[in-house]
Amino acid sequence: MKVIIINKKSNSILCFTFSALLLLFTFHFAAAAQDIVTDGELYSVRVQSNLEKNKSKYERNIYESAYSMEELGQEIKNNLSNREQSFSIRYINDTGSLKEEIKGVFDGIMSQDDYLHYTIERYSYVYEGFEGDVTISFKVQYTETKEQFDYVTSRVDEILSQIITDGMDDYQKEKAIHDYIVLNVEYDTSYTENSAYAALTKGKTVCQGYSLLAYKMLNKAGIETRIVEGDAKGLHLWNLVRLDGIWYHLDCTWDDPVPNRDGFVSYRFFNLTDEQISVDHKMVKSPHQAS
Structure with missing residues (x-):
């Protein structure tokens, strides 16, 4: 079983009139286990053994399911619109480039809603499971509840x-x-x-x-x-x-x-x-x- 951890912090911008100083929250990336740096983002990959034990634990969990990237995007959007701070979605489809596709989904959602975009302070997600069938767990922090x-x-x-x-x-x-x-x-x-x-x-x-x-x-x-x-x-x-x-x-x-x-x-x-x-x-x- 493979576990992927992504942690991304968005810009929280404090803007000052005329001569005021700048405060900027920068991107921070946290990860554990084996660190891999790609395009400025930090990923952590932990490969666990004992697949049958983990499979049994995984299959006992029931989440909202998505069978396409479009469906996954809609589920993420629904949870963000409700300002959910923690949610999980089971994704059943090709997972070969999942982390890039999830980033694209988030970027697309925020580009369509400036209010949501600038009220998200940071988001992170972990996905675990098997090729073509994973559960993605998200954590999001907002400036407004x-x-x-x-x-x-x-x-x-x-x-x-x-x-x-x-x-x-x-x-x-x-x-x-x-x-x-x-x-x-x-x-x-x-x-x-x-x-x-x-x-x-x-x-x-x-x-x-x-x-x-x-x-x-x-x-x-x-x-x-x-x-x-x-x-x-x-x-x-x-x-x-x-x-x-x-x-x-x-x-x-x-x-x-x-x-x-x-x-x-x-x-x-x-x-x-x-x-x-x-x-x-x-x-x-x-x-x-x-x-």
Whole structure:
């Protein structure tokens, strides 16, 4: 029986306004037994003897089953959407390149959901069994629990019902959301809060929380938006917003002064083009161009 252990830590980004310093969680990889380094990732492979004993133990466990990579991806997505911290899936199919395929599944899921992507702190998985039939056990750490995620969703609905009125076009909705965030959230100069939940319950967060809250509110208001990862005097997150088919940059963090000034809203980083934002923001990961 073969046991594969994968441990991967995703970027948890704390972004600081103007002159603030950078804190970045880097990737860490942990493994036991025989270590193999491949493309910057650390894998551990432990081959155990006494196959019949392990087979008997393995066959007593019952998990959700997937018979294709598509089914496996859907099962993983369902568990991530429910913010499950620990779950197992039995996979019955070709396992020759399983670790590369699982990484591809995770990358695909997170590329489709920026909110999920930037609320996953780290994930790891172990798979064991036999060629063509393995059980994969996942562990995931999030910046928000399922209860906190549900609170954000509910609270965003309440806020939008108060600030969005009938007859507003997308530009007016975006401005109302931008103004609400800037007026009701302040930058966390202690760099300890990084979620939309903290922004709503504690009134403070860093750029990760600003961009997540903007992402949630804009999408709920029917405005297409994405999260951009880049460098702005340190690693930084902000949003892309699509208005009338054109993408613009929106940085609520940098429109919120530090120290906080009650009642003040800046529009310096409101709906900028790629050229305009590039003066002090360098895009590292951007799903679209803003012309």
